Amino acid sequence: MRPPARVAAHLASAAVVVGSIAACGGPASSPAGQGPQEVFPLTITRSGGIAGFQDVLVVAQDGRVSLTRKGRKTRQCRLTAAEVSRVTAAAAQVPWSRVTPANTRPSFPDDLVTTVRSPAGGPARLEDPQSGGGRQVFTELLSDLTGDPAASRLCTPL
Numbered sequence: 473m474r475p476p477a478r479v480a481a482h483l484a485s486a487a488v489v490v491g492s493i494a495a496c497g498g499p500a501s502s503p504a505g506q507g508p509q510e511v512f513p514l515t516i517t518r519s520g521g522i523a524g525f526q527d528v529l530v531v532a533q534d535g536r537v538s539l540t541r542k543g544r545k546t547r548q549c550r551l552t553a554a555e556v557s558r559v560t561a562a563a564a565q566v567p568w569s570r571v572t573p574a575n576t577r578p579s580f581p582d583d584l585v586t587t588v589r590s591p592a593g594g595p596a597r598l599e600d601p602q603s604g605g606g607r608q609v610f611t612e613l614l615s616d617l618t619g620d621p622a623a624s625r626l627c628t629p630l
Contacts, residue, residue, distance in 0.1 A: 511563040511590040516610050518618075521584035527618055531559055537627055539617050549617070549627035559613065562606025568593035571602055586611065 512533035518525045526542035535551035551559065571593045587595035588603060588610050596603040598610060616626045 511566075511568060511592045513591070514559070514563055514610075515589045515595075516586070516614050517589070517595070518584065518586045518614055525584065527614065529614055529617060531613075533560075535559075536630070537617065541618065547617070547621060548630045549621075549624070550630060551613075551627050555613070555626045558609050559606075562604075562609035563590065565606040566590070566593075566596065566604035567602065571596045586614065 512531065514531045516529040516531070518527040524542070528540045530538045531551070535553075535556040537549050537551060539547040539549075541547075566588065568590055569592070573593075573595060586598045588598060588607075589595040598607040613626060616624050621629060
Protein backbone atom coordinates (compact mmCIF):
# COMPACT_ATOMS: atom_id res chain seq x y z
CA MET A 473 0.00 0.00 0.00
CA ARG A 474 1.24 3.51 -0.88
CA PRO A 475 1.68 6.16 1.79
CA PRO A 476 -1.12 8.79 1.80
CA ALA A 477 1.25 11.55 0.66
CA ARG A 478 2.18 9.63 -2.51
CA VAL A 479 -1.48 8.85 -3.26
CA ALA A 480 -2.33 12.55 -2.94
CA ALA A 481 0.55 13.47 -5.24
CA HIS A 482 -0.61 10.96 -7.87
CA LEU A 483 -4.18 12.25 -7.64
CA ALA A 484 -2.96 15.83 -8.05
CA SER A 485 -0.94 14.82 -11.14
CA ALA A 486 -3.95 13.01 -12.59
CA ALA A 487 -6.12 16.10 -12.01
CA VAL A 488 -3.61 18.27 -13.90
CA VAL A 489 -3.59 15.82 -16.85
CA VAL A 490 -7.39 15.58 -16.92
CA GLY A 491 -7.69 19.38 -16.70
CA SER A 492 -5.23 19.80 -19.56
CA ILE A 493 -7.09 17.34 -21.75
CA ALA A 494 -10.43 18.98 -20.97
CA ALA A 495 -9.02 22.40 -21.83
CA CYS A 496 -8.02 21.14 -25.28
CA GLY A 497 -11.63 20.40 -26.19
CA GLY A 498 -13.01 23.81 -25.21
CA PRO A 499 -14.95 26.17 -27.45
CA ALA A 500 -11.82 27.72 -28.96
CA SER A 501 -11.00 24.50 -30.79
CA SER A 502 -14.52 23.67 -31.93
CA PRO A 503 -15.59 24.43 -35.51
CA ALA A 504 -18.48 26.57 -34.28
CA GLY A 505 -16.05 28.71 -32.25
CA GLN A 506 -13.80 29.48 -35.19
CA GLY A 507 -13.81 33.00 -36.51
CA PRO A 508 -12.49 34.18 -39.87
CA GLN A 509 -9.10 35.06 -38.38
CA GLU A 510 -8.62 31.42 -37.36
CA VAL A 511 -9.18 29.90 -40.82
CA PHE A 512 -7.41 32.53 -42.90
CA PRO A 513 -5.23 32.56 -44.87
CA LEU A 514 -6.81 29.79 -46.91
CA THR A 515 -4.54 28.01 -49.35
CA ILE A 516 -6.14 26.23 -52.28
CA THR A 517 -3.74 24.11 -54.31
CA ARG A 518 -4.29 22.32 -57.62
CA SER A 519 -1.59 19.99 -58.88
CA GLY A 520 -1.13 17.19 -61.36
CA GLY A 521 -3.48 16.37 -64.18
CA ILE A 522 -2.57 15.84 -67.82
CA ALA A 523 -1.61 19.52 -68.13
CA GLY A 524 0.73 19.32 -65.12
CA PHE A 525 -1.00 22.00 -63.05
CA GLN A 526 0.80 23.59 -60.12
CA ASP A 527 -1.50 26.39 -58.94
CA VAL A 528 -1.42 27.87 -55.45
CA LEU A 529 -4.12 30.32 -54.45
CA VAL A 530 -3.80 32.09 -51.08
CA VAL A 531 -6.82 34.03 -49.80
CA ALA A 532 -6.41 36.46 -46.89
CA GLN A 533 -9.22 37.41 -44.54
CA ASP A 534 -9.51 40.88 -46.12
CA GLY A 535 -10.07 39.36 -49.58
CA ARG A 536 -6.58 39.86 -50.99
CA VAL A 537 -5.55 36.97 -53.19
CA SER A 538 -2.21 35.78 -54.46
CA LEU A 539 -2.17 33.25 -57.28
CA THR A 540 1.03 31.46 -58.22
CA ARG A 541 1.00 29.26 -61.31
CA LYS A 542 3.74 27.14 -62.79
CA GLY A 543 5.63 29.08 -65.44
CA ARG A 544 3.72 32.33 -64.91
CA LYS A 545 4.10 35.55 -63.02
CA THR A 546 2.35 35.74 -59.61
CA ARG A 547 -1.00 37.48 -59.85
CA GLN A 548 -2.58 39.52 -57.07
CA CYS A 549 -6.11 40.78 -56.80
CA ARG A 550 -8.88 41.55 -54.32
CA LEU A 551 -12.09 39.57 -54.08
CA THR A 552 -15.40 41.37 -54.36
CA ALA A 553 -17.23 41.91 -51.06
CA ALA A 554 -19.81 39.27 -52.05
CA GLU A 555 -17.08 36.76 -52.81
CA VAL A 556 -15.30 37.43 -49.50
CA SER A 557 -18.59 36.57 -47.78
CA ARG A 558 -19.00 33.39 -49.84
CA VAL A 559 -15.43 32.24 -49.15
CA THR A 560 -15.76 33.02 -45.43
CA ALA A 561 -19.02 31.04 -45.26
CA ALA A 562 -17.45 28.14 -47.20
CA ALA A 563 -14.44 28.10 -44.87
CA ALA A 564 -16.79 28.01 -41.88
CA GLN A 565 -18.42 24.85 -43.30
CA VAL A 566 -15.18 22.87 -43.28
CA PRO A 567 -14.84 20.86 -40.05
CA TRP A 568 -11.17 21.88 -39.69
CA SER A 569 -10.61 20.25 -36.31
CA ARG A 570 -11.83 16.88 -37.67
CA VAL A 571 -10.18 16.97 -41.10
CA THR A 572 -7.72 14.15 -41.56
CA PRO A 573 -4.77 15.51 -43.54
CA ALA A 574 -5.04 14.26 -47.11
CA ASN A 575 -2.40 12.92 -49.42
CA THR A 576 -1.54 15.85 -51.64
CA ARG A 577 0.37 13.80 -54.22
CA PRO A 578 -1.32 12.44 -57.34
CA SER A 579 -1.99 8.69 -57.21
CA PHE A 580 -1.17 8.26 -60.90
CA PRO A 581 0.42 10.56 -63.51
CA ASP A 582 -2.75 12.29 -64.73
CA ASP A 583 -4.46 12.51 -61.31
CA LEU A 584 -5.62 16.07 -60.59
CA VAL A 585 -5.41 16.90 -56.88
CA THR A 586 -7.14 19.98 -55.48
CA THR A 587 -6.77 20.67 -51.76
CA VAL A 588 -7.68 23.37 -49.26
CA ARG A 589 -5.59 24.16 -46.18
CA SER A 590 -6.00 26.56 -43.30
CA PRO A 591 -4.10 27.36 -40.11
CA ALA A 592 -7.05 25.56 -38.48
CA GLY A 593 -6.38 22.27 -40.33
CA GLY A 594 -5.96 20.39 -43.54
CA PRO A 595 -5.03 19.86 -46.23
CA ALA A 596 -8.32 18.34 -47.33
CA ARG A 597 -8.88 17.11 -50.87
CA LEU A 598 -11.88 18.94 -52.30
CA GLU A 599 -13.42 15.78 -53.73
CA ASP A 600 -13.43 14.27 -50.23
CA PRO A 601 -16.75 14.75 -48.37
CA GLN A 602 -14.84 15.66 -45.20
CA SER A 603 -13.86 18.96 -46.86
CA GLY A 604 -17.38 20.17 -46.14
CA GLY A 605 -20.03 21.96 -48.15
CA GLY A 606 -17.76 24.80 -49.23
CA ARG A 607 -15.82 22.80 -51.81
CA GLN A 608 -17.91 24.15 -54.71
CA VAL A 609 -17.06 27.74 -53.71
CA PHE A 610 -13.34 26.91 -53.54
CA THR A 611 -13.45 25.17 -56.93
CA GLU A 612 -15.33 28.08 -58.56
CA LEU A 613 -12.83 30.56 -57.13
CA LEU A 614 -9.87 28.57 -58.42
CA SER A 615 -11.46 28.19 -61.87
CA ASP A 616 -12.28 31.90 -62.11
CA LEU A 617 -8.83 33.08 -61.05
CA THR A 618 -6.80 30.68 -63.17
CA GLY A 619 -8.53 31.88 -66.32
CA ASP A 620 -7.94 35.14 -68.15
CA PRO A 621 -7.43 37.93 -65.56
CA ALA A 622 -9.57 40.33 -67.63
CA ALA A 623 -12.47 37.85 -67.59
CA SER A 624 -12.44 37.31 -63.80
CA ARG A 625 -15.79 38.23 -62.29
CA LEU A 626 -14.73 37.51 -58.68
CA CYS A 627 -11.48 39.44 -58.26
CA THR A 628 -10.21 42.90 -59.26
CA PRO A 629 -6.49 43.40 -59.97
CA LEU A 630 -4.38 45.22 -57.37
